[in-house]
Amino acid sequence: MSQSTLLFQIEPASRAQDQFIQQKIDLKTKPPGALGLLEPLALQIARIQGPKQLQIVNPTMLVFAGDHGIAAEGVSIAPSEVTRQMVQNFAHGGAAINVFCRQLGFNLEVIDCGILTPVEGVEGIIDQRLGAGTGAIHLEPAMSLACVDKGFAMAQALIERHHQAGCNLVAFGEMGIGNTSSAAAIMAAIMQLDVADCVGRGTGISAETLERKQMLIELALLLHQSAMTGPKQVLACLGGFEIVQMAGAMLAAAERKMLVVVDGFIATAAALVAVSINAHVRDYLIFAHRSEEQGHQRMLEHLKAKPLLSLGLRLGEGTGAALALPLIQAAVNFYNQMASFSDAGIEAVV
DSSP states (O other): OOHHHHHOOOOOOOOTTHHHHHHHHHTBSSOTTTTTTHHHHHHHHHHHHOSSOOOOOSOEEEEEEEOOGGGGGOOSSSOTHHHHHHHHHHHHTOSHHHHHHHHHTOEEEEEEEEOSSOOOSOTTEEEOOOOSSOOOTTTSOSSOHHHHHHHHHHHHHHHHHHHHTTOOEEEEEEEOTTHHHHHHHHHHHHHTOOGGGTOOOTTTOOHHHHHHHHHHHHHHHHHHTTTOOSHHHHHHHHOOHHHHHHHHHHHHHHHTTOEEEEOSHHHHHHHHHHHHHOGGGGGGEEEOBOOSSTTHHHHHHHTTOOOSBOSOOOOOTTHHHHHHHHHHHHHHHHHHHSOBHHHHTOOOOO
């Protein structure tokens, strides 16, 4: 595995044309700022794609699935078997993410990053397994550093395939019982916060289970404190196979100057790692929504992100990222198609 594979050569989005782009936005037939968050979104996309004509091509939803050793401790309302059952549901087209992708025009791929038992004999599941569930993070590292590197390389190859097919926007979702524990642990480690500020109820656990979840994450952070010398080490100690591959895919997509739509709490934890590895990734990230999961708002603030939606979502799967696509398309279309004051013969409102 070459060193360049793991370093990722990411250029910051160019700000050289900012004045031209902003003027183009401001001179549309509307008061300045009247389209709210769509305006900075159009600016962001124009920085990446160039100021003349914006486009969304072959938007693709990638749902990464993996199991977590900590789930055996009962930190979720569901057992780990549900991860596999939901992956089957994705493959058969019956989940919320399938419905939204069909409605909104996303291509959907489901990646098995390491669920406990693979789904066999079902088409539509990509095998990128790093193992059969991670280690229980309060007892041992989630995985080896070599495993993190392997996950990054797999994710890079996946993104390259889509880039070669002409895709310029990828969105990320996940499935994995116990993954809010991993995400909260990553958040606490990278942002240097108390666990209580990071841990939430996930899919709706009781107060007693929440207390246990918090205690286990505190144990994990204590256990791995000396080993977590960088973001990749944090992933090795605390991550999930799906979080590793999401982080790697974000780095790879930014390297290819693709737009990256980030879903909720778990995907934002992956983004937190990716930005810690290479700060230029942030230029390519579009944050879809604010999750109901405790801690997500603080993570978004840390990343200086204003999400497009706030719908009270806490499902995962990439559902929030899917629902954001029409807004991203609206930003592109107003930029491309909306008349300027001079085009329309209207006196400018500036």
